[in-house]
Amino acid sequence: MEEIxxxxxxxxxxxxxxxxxxxxxxxxTGKVRMPARKLPAEELGAYGARMAACLRLAxxxxxxxxxxxxxxxxxxxxxxxxxxxxxxxxxxxxxxxLVVSHLREVASQQWWLRGREQPAVSYxxxxxxxxxxxxxxxxxxxxPFDCLQFYLSRAAxxxxxxxxxxxxxxxxxxxxxxxxxxxxxxxxAIVDAMQEGQPECRLFLDHAxxxxxxxxxxxxxxxxxxxxSARGGLAPRQMRRAEEFLMAHLNEEISLAQVARECQLSVxxxxxxxxxxxxxxxxxxxxxxxxxxxxxxLQFSAMPMVEIAARCGFTDQAAFIRAFKRVFESTPGEWRxxxxx
Numbered sequence: 001m002e003e004i005x006x007x008x009x010x011x012x013x014x015x016x017x018x019x020x021x022x023x024x025x026x027x028x029t030g031k032v033r034m035p036a037r038k039l040p041a042e043e044l045g046a047y048g049a050r051m052a053a054c055l056r057l058a059x060x061x062x063x064x065x066x067x068x069x070x071x072x073x074x075x076x077x078x079x080x081x082x083x084x085x086x087x088x089x090x091x092x093x094x095x096x097x098l099v100v101s102h103l104r105e106v107a108s109q110q111w112w113l114r115g116r117e118q119p120a121v122s123y124x125x126x127x128x129x130x131x132x133x134x135x136x137x138x139x140x141x142x143x144p145f146d147c148l149q150f151y152l153s154r155a156a157x158x159x160x161x162x163x164x165x166x167x168x169x170x171x172x173x174x175x176x177x178x179x180x181x182x183x184x185x186x187x188x189a190i191v192d193a194m195q196e197g198q199p200e201c202r203l204f205l206d207h208a209x210x211x212x213x214x215x216x217x218x219x220x221x222x223x224x225x226x227x228x229s230a231r232g233g234l235a236p237r238q239m240r241r242a243e244e245f246l247m248a249h250l251n252e253e254i255s256l257a258q259v260a261r262e263c264q265l266s267v268x269x270x271x272x273x274x275x276x277x278x279x280x281x282x283x284x285x286x287x288x289x290x291x292x293x294x295x296x297x298l299q300f301s302a303m304p305m306v307e308i309a310a311r312c313g314f315t316d317q318a319a320f321i322r323a324f325k326r327v328f329e330s331t332p333g334e335w336r337x338x339x340x341x
Contacts, residue, residue, distance in 0.1 A: 046091050046098060046133055047074035047151040054089040055080070055139065061194050063205045066257060068266035071156035073209045075190055079146045084139070087112075093136035095154035097172045099216055100129045100147050101180075101187045107143040127178040130220065132171065148187045150209075152216060160217055163266055169221035182215055203283035206256035210268050233277030234270075238263040242274060246286050250293065251313040256282060291327055294320065298336040305332055 046054070048062030057080060064074040106123040113135035123129065131137055152172070161168045174180075190208050193201035217223040234242065245262045246254070259282060260270035274282050290312040297308045309320035324332045 045072060045151065046096065047076045047149070051076055051078065051149065054091050055084065056088070063194060063209070065206050065209050065255065067156050067159050068260070069155065069159045071153050071159055072151070073156055073213050074151040075209060076149045076151070077191060077194060078149055080141070081144050083142045083144055088139040091133065091137050094133050096133045097152050098131040098133060099150040099152065099172065099220065100131065101183050102127050102147050104144070104146040106141060106145045109141045109145065112138040126184050128174050128180050128183055129178065130172050130174045148191060150212060150216070152213060156213060157217055157221065160214060160268060161223060163268065166223045169217060169223050172216060172220040174220065183212065186212055202253045202255060203286055206267070207271060207281050207283050210256065210271055214268065232273065234263065234273045239277055246282070247289060250290060251311055287323065291324060294324065294332065298332055299339050308332070
């Protein structure tokens with residue numbers, strides 16, 4: 001067992017740590033004890049409540065999806081207004097990566113990888129960073145932070161490569177200037193959707209995570225997808241089944257995985273094929289159908305607004321009004337009164 005001593009950080013004492021020669025990660029610190037054995041898969045996953053516990057945060061809003069092969073993808077919002085008072089708990093080593101999108105400026109952030117101290121780094125708002133969880137990381141940030149952390153397992157990346165006819169990638173590397181407009185734009189939309197927590201957001205969140213999964217593989221990992229594997233839309237039978245399933249669950253919270261399963265496709269394949277067939281992603285098509293039904297109820301019935309919202313899959317009347325106004329630039333009440341004149 002190799003012994004490594006962490007130096008003092010400001011007024012924070014960091015005790016002796018032990019590192020497994022196999023690179024399993026930190027096994028003991030003054031207050032943290034980790035078993036030398038390899039953790040079961042169900043105990044791994046640096047996202048959601050597990051990541052909040054590692055950073056000693058009270059909560060960490062999270063959304064997760066599974067691929068057809070049951071690999072996990074996740075996005076977690078991590079916020080701390082005062083910085084960490086001490087090193088984080090040990091984040092168990094696993095075959096996965098974190099891509100971190102910083103939502104505010106971070107004056108100083110530091111990592112220990114395989115027990116070895118890395119230089120402190122600062123991040124501007126909108127910059128991204130990558131952490132290889134295989135290196136058994138421990139984190140420290142003396143200043144406030146707010147970030148959206150994307151979790152990608154090695155199994156999910158390998159599955160995407162195999163499915164797309166591409167070579168499996170070795171690692172993920174952040175862009176040279178640490179700025180990614182795609183992640184910034186989609187990350188902002190994900191944060192908004194997570195805050196709203198509406199059923200209509202579920203399909204969008206699934207779509208966003210799978211889209212970013214492919215983006216990270218291509219841009220950060222250099223994956224080259226065979227163009228032949230990306231051509232073609234849904235077969236007529238699959239299109240009918242997708243439409244039937246989505247309309248049958250118009251007022252429910254459904255996931256992309258459920259719809260893809262009905263078409264006997266992986267989620268990533270289903271999303272690409274659906275967009276080629278319909279000209280838009282599934283979440284947007286479903287929102288259009290919900291609003292179309294809502295307009296019919298507004299025009300041809302006396303049903304109260306709150307009932308229309310529930311019938312069309314919106315959690316409450318406020319969510320229905322926001323969605324309706326974004327698309328039609330008027331509230332449902334205004335639209336109904338105009339049609340009744």
